[in-house]
Amino acid sequence: MASIDLDKVLDSAWADKSLPEILAAPVAALKGVSDRDGELLEEAFGVKTVADLANLKYARWAQALAALNTAK
Template sequence: MASIDLAKVLDKAWADKSLPEILDAPVGALKGVSDRDGELLQEAFGIKTVRDFAELKYVRWAQALAALDATAK
């Protein structure tokens, strides 16, 4: 299983939290995602948490397309 450096993907305030806490955190817990970005994601897609964002069908579709492209190379 691949590991991830949480300090590289999370805002400093969230880097030492447990995985369940991170998944239930607002999307602003992700490094580079502002509170305003979180508001816009909620308005557009009903996204409130990191888990919601990860489960968004459009994100999954984009990941699947990128994976197909990677296997074609």
């Protein structure tokens, strides 16, 4: 399993939290995602948490398409 540098993907306030805490965190815990972005994700897709975003079917579909493209 690949490792991830949490300092690169999380706002500093979340970097020392446990994985369950991060998954339950608002999407604004992700570096580069603003509170307003989080509001828009909730409004458009019902996404409230990092886990919700990870499980968003549209994000999963896009990842699958990208993976198919790199498998060429």
